[in-house]
Amino acid sequence: MEDTSLGKILIVDDNEDLLFAAKMLLKKYAKEVTIEKDPRRIPFLVNNNNYDVILLDMNFTEDTTSGKEGFHWLKQIKEIDPKAVVILITAFGDVEMAVQALKEGATDFILKPWQNEKLLATLSAASRLKESYDQVDNISQKSRQLQADMKKPFSEIIGQSSSMKNIFSIIDKVAQTDANVLILGENGTGKELIARAIHDRSLRRDEIFVGVDMGAITETLFESELFGHKRGAFTDAKEDRAGRFEVADKGTLFLDEIGNLSMPLQSKLLTVLQKREVTRIGTNKSIPVDIRLICATNMKVHDMVMENTFRQDLLYRVNTVEIFLPPLRERQDDIPLLANHFLKVYAKKYRKDFSGFKPAAIQLLQNYSWPGNIRELQHAIERAIIMAEGQELDSRDFFFLSSKPSAEKVKTNGTLNLDEVEKNVIQKAIDKNGGNISKAAKELGLTRASLYRRLEKYGL
Template sequence: MNKDLGKILIIDDDEDVLLAAKFLLKKHAHEVIIEKNPKKIPFLLNNDTYDVILLDMNFSKDITSGKEGFYWLHQIMEKDPSAVVILITAFGDVEMAVKALKEGATDFVLKPWQNEKLLATISSALKLKRSYNEVDELKQAKKTLQEASNEPFKDIIGESQAMKDVFAIIDKVGLTDANILILGENGTGKELIARAIHQRSMRRDNVFIGVDMGAITETLFESELFGHKKGAFTDAKEDRAGRFEVANKGTLFLDEIGNLSLPLQSKLLTALQKREVTRIGSNKSIPIDIRLVCATNMPLYEMVEENTFRQDLVYRINTVEITLPPLRDRREDIPILTNHFIKMYCKKYRKPLKKIPAMALKKLQAYHWPGNIRELQHAIERAIIMSDEQQLKTEDFFFLNQKNGEKEIGLDNFNLDEVERAVIQKAINKHTGNISKAAKELGLTRASLYRRLEKHGL
C-alpha cells in the first residue's frame, strides 16, 4: 500500500471510530486529522485543504436517516466542488449510497469496515482527486493559451516597418489554409512566425507539430513522418504514428526543409499531393488533413536552378512566401528586444532588473549580428550572468568585438577615424573589455575613452 495517501480529514461523533481510523490510516497517510463535532467543518475547510474527507452519515441528533450527513456533504461540496468525500454509515443501503453519489460523494463505506477495503477505497479516491487537479490544470492551461492567442503577435517583438510588413502578411494568410514557406537566416525567428500563423488559423484549437528536417536521417525519414507498423524493421517494437498523422486537423511545421535530399523530397511531395500517408509495413493508406508551414535558411530558388531542389515541391509548399529580415536590417528593434531579454534573464537568474545605457545600446545596434536574434539573446544572457553592476556596460559585450571579424587597418591607411577606431578596438580586445586598462594603454582617461567608444559605436 502506498505510504502517502495524502492528507485525510475524518469527521465522526464516535470517538472509538475516530481513534480506530486514525490508528489504521496514520501508517499510510501523510497526515490524519480527526474531528467529533461536524459544526467545525466550515472552520476546517477555511483553514486547510484535504485530499480525502471521511464523513459520517449519522450523528447523535439524527441516528439513522443520514439527513445530517447529507447536510454536511452539501456544505463541503459548496465550499470545494472538487472535494473527494467518502461517506461512512452503519445503516447504509443501496438507495442511500446512490443518493450520496448523485449529490457529490465519491464513495460509500459501511461500519464496521474491513481495513484493506477502507485503504483501497481511500487510495482510489486519492487518485480521483489527483485526476481532478490535472483536469483543472489542463483547463487553466488551455484558457491561458487561448487568451495568449488572442493577443496579437504576443511572442514576436518588433516595431520596425520590416516586421510590420511580416505581421500584415500573417494577418492575411492566417485564416486561410494556404501552405506557407518562411525564408530567413538562422536565428530570425522562423518557428515563432509558424506558431503565429497556427494561432491565427481555424486550426488553432488543434495541435502544432514541428519537425526539424535537418535532424532526420535518410533511414528514419519515412518512419518519423509517415509512421510504421510493429515488426516493420528491427527496432519497430510497436505501432507508431508518424508526424503527419499526429498533426491531423492541425498544423505541421517542417523546419530546414532545404536539407532534404532529392529522394526524400520526392517522398514528401507524393504524400502532399495525395494527402495521405502509408505507414512502413502497411498497405493501408491513411488520409491526412493538415496545414503545412515550411521554413529554410537555404536559397531554394538557386537550388532549383542547380537541380538540388525540386521545383514542383517548391510550388507545392509555397502558396504564400514570408521572408524574415535579418536583425541587421531592423536595427531599430534592437533596443526593445534587448530590454525584453534583460527582463527575461534577470528573472531567470534571480537578479535585480538591470538597465542598459545608451552607449551600450549603440554598440549593440552597430554590431552586424550574423546569428540574428538568437545571438542577441545569448549575448544578453551572458552579460546578465557575468555582470555584478546595476546596469550593463559597453565592456559587458566585449566578446562581440572579437566576433566582428573586421580586418585590421594597415599602416597604408591614412583615414584617422578608421585608424583610431581600429587601435581602440585592439586595446579593448587585448584587455577583454576592461575600460580602465585599455584607457591606460591608450594614454587616455576613462572619460575620454568612453567618448571615443560612443563616437565610433564600439
Template sequence: MAEKELGKILIIDDDEDVLLAAKFLLKKHAHDVTIEKNPKKIPFLLNNHQFDVILLDMNYSKDTTSGKEGFFWLKEILERDPKAVVIMITAFGDVEMAVKALKEGATDFVLKPWQNEKLLATISTAIKLRQSYDEVNQLKETNRSLEETINQPFKDIIGESAAIKRIFNIINKVAETDANVLILGENGTGKELVARAIHQRSHRKDNAFISVDMGAITETLFESELFGHKKGAFTDAKEDRAGRFEVAHGGTLFLDEIGNLNLPLQSKLLTALQQRQVTRIGSNKPKSIDIRLVCATNMPVYDMVKDNSFRQDLLYRINTVEIPLPSLRERTEDIPLLADHFLKVYGKKYRKPEKSISGATMKKLQKYPWPGNIRELQHAIERAIIMSEGDVLSPEDFFFLSHKEDSLEQQSDNFNLDEVEKNTILRAINKHSGNISKAAKELGLTRASLYRRLEKHGL
C-alpha cells in the same frame, strides 16, 4: 441507425449462408463489408486493409466444436494489431468458450442465429471502442510531442518596426486560411515563432502544433519520424509509433529547414502531401491526414530549383503564401525592445538584480551587424547578464561582439605583434561565443592569463 456509421467490417466464417446474410444486413449500415470463408487469408487481408471491426467465427473444420481455431486466429489478429476490435461468432453451446475468448482479447461475442438489431448494436458499440482506442493513442503521441515544445521560452514576436509590422499583417491575413506557408529568412530571425503565431491565430489552434527540424533527421530515420512505423518493422521498432504527420492530424505541421532535404526525401514528402496520406513502415495501410503545412528554410530555394537540387513541384506545393523575414540588421529599431525583453527573462532565470543597458551600449548593439540575428542577440544578453557585475550593462560587457571579416583582414595585413595578439584573442573569443574558458584553451593560456591580456588590450 445513421447511414453508413459502422465503418469497414471483416467477417470470417466457413458458412457461406452466414456470410451472405451478414453482408446483406450490414452493407446498409457500413462503408464496406468484406467476407471470407478461409481464415488462412486473414494475414493477407490485415496486411492490405484497415478494418474497424472483425467478426470471427470460433470453428471452421467440420465436426469441430473446440474453438481452438478461433483462439488461434484471434491471437494472430491481435499480434498484428493489438488494438483490433474482434467480435467472436459462436453457437449457443459455445458461450463458455466465447467468454474465455474475451479474456484472451476479444471485444464481444454474438450468438448464431443472431437478432439483427442486437448484432447492429454490438458492432456499433465495438466501433465506438475502436475510435476511442485511436483517439487515446493519438493523444499519447500528441502529448509526447507537446512535452518537447510546450515550454518554449519566447512565444511572442517582439517589434514595432515597419518591417515586422508587415510580417504581422501577412500573418493575420494567412492565419485564418488553410493555405500552405513557406517562411524564408536567415538563421535566428524567428521563423518558428512566426509558424506558431500562424497556428495560434488559426481555426486549428486547439489542436497540436508539431515542429520537425528536417535538417536534424537522418535519411534512414526520415520515414519513421514523419510517417511512423509498426512494431517489428525494423530492429529498434519495439512498439507501434505514429509519425509526425499523424500526430499533427487536425493541427499544424511545421517543417523547419526543408531546404536541407535531398531529392529522394523531397520526392517521398511530395507524395505524402499530394495524396494527403501516409503509410507507416511495415504496413500497407495508408492513413488519411488533415494538416495545415508550414515550412521554413534559410536556403536560396529558387536558386536550388535552377540547380536541380530542389524540386520545383514541391516548392509550388509548399509556398501558396511566402513570408520573407527581415534580418535583425534590417530592423535595428527593434533592438531596444528585444534587449529589454531578454534582460527581464535572463535576469529572472539567473536570479540577478534588475539590470539596464547604457546609451553607449545600446548604440553598440544597434551598430553591430548581428549575423546570427535575434538568436545571437539573445545569447549575447544572456552572457552579459551572467558575467556583468554592475547594474548597468556597459560596452565592455559585450566585448565579444566583433566583425569576423575585420579581424581576419587586420590579422592578414597588420604585423604589429600587439595587434596580432589582440586580433587573435578576439577571433578565439568570437569562435567560442564569448566562452572565456574555451577561448583560453584554444589559445593555450590559462583563464587568468587570458584575463590579463584582455585587460592589457582594453577588451
C-alpha cells in the same frame, strides 16, 4: 437501432450463406462490409486495411467444435494489430470458451444463430470502443508533442521596424486561410515563431502545432518520423507509432530546414502532400491526413531549383505564400526591444535585479552585425546577465562581442569585377573553414553542388 455508421467491418466465416446474410444486414449501418470465407487471408486483409470491428468465427472446416482455429486467428490478428476489436462467433456456446476468448484479447463473444438486434447492438458498442482506442492514441501522441512544445522558450514576436510591420500584415492575411506558407531567412531569425504566429491566428488554433527539424532527420529515419511505422517494421520498432503527419492531423505541420532534403526524400514528401495521405512503414494502409503546411529554410531554394537540387513541383506545392525574414542587422530599430525582452527573461531566470541598459551598451548592440541573428543576441544577453554586476548592463559586459568585427570586409584586390569578387569570397570561405566544402558552402549560402561548380569555374 439508430441508423448510425459502424465503420469498416470484416467478417470471416466458412459459411457463405451466413456471410451473405450478415453483409445484407450490416451494409445499411456500416461504412464498408468485407466478407471472407478463407481465414488464411486474414493476415493480408488486416495488414492492408483499417477495420473498426472484426467478426471472427471460432470454428472452420478443419475443426468444428473446439474453437482452436478461432483462437489461432485471434492471436494472429492481435500480433498484427494489438488494438484490433475482435468479436468471436460460434454455434457452440460455452462459458469457459468465452472467458478464454476474452483473456486472449477478444472484445466480445456472440452465439449463432444470432438475433439481428443483438448483433447490431454488440457491433455498435465494439465500434465505439475502437473509436475510443483511436482517440486515446491520438490524444497521447498530441500530448507528448504539446509537452515538448511547452519546453520551447519565447512564443512572442517582437518588432516595430517597417520590415516586421509588413510581416505582421502578411501573417494576418494568410493566417485565416489554409494556404501553404514558405518562410525564408537566415538561421536564428525566428522562422518558427512566425510559423506559430500563423497557426495561433488560424482557424486551426485550437488544434496541435507540430514542428519538425528536417535537417536533424537522417535519410533512414525520414519515413518513420514523418509517416510512422507498425510494430516490427524494423529492428527498433517495438510498438506502433504515428508519424508527424498523423499527429498534426487537423492542425498545423511545420517543416523546418526543408532545403536540406535530398531529391529522393523530396519526392516522397511531394507524394504525401499531393495525396494528403500517409502509409506507415510495415503496412500498405493509407491514412488520410488533414494538415495546414508551413515550411522554412535558410537556403536559396529558388537558386536550388535552377541548379536541379530542389524539385520545382515541390517548391510550387509549399510556397503558395512566401515570407522573407530579414536578418537582425537589417532590423536595428528592433534590437533595443529584443534586448530588453531577453533582459527581463534572464534576469528573472537567474534571480538578478536589472533596470536596463546603459546607452553605450545599446549602441554596441546596434552596431554589431549579429551573424547568428536573434538567437545570438539572446545568448549574448544571457551571458552578460550571468557575469555582470550592478543594475544596468554596460558595453563592457559585452566584451566578448567587441572582439568580433561588426562587418567583415571582402578583399577585392582593387577590382569590382563580380567574378573576381565572387572568386575571392569563395577562397576566403574555404580558407576560413580549413578546406571543409560543406561548412564553406553553408557559410556562403550555397549547396555543395553549386559550390563545386563554382570551384571548377574559377579553377580553385
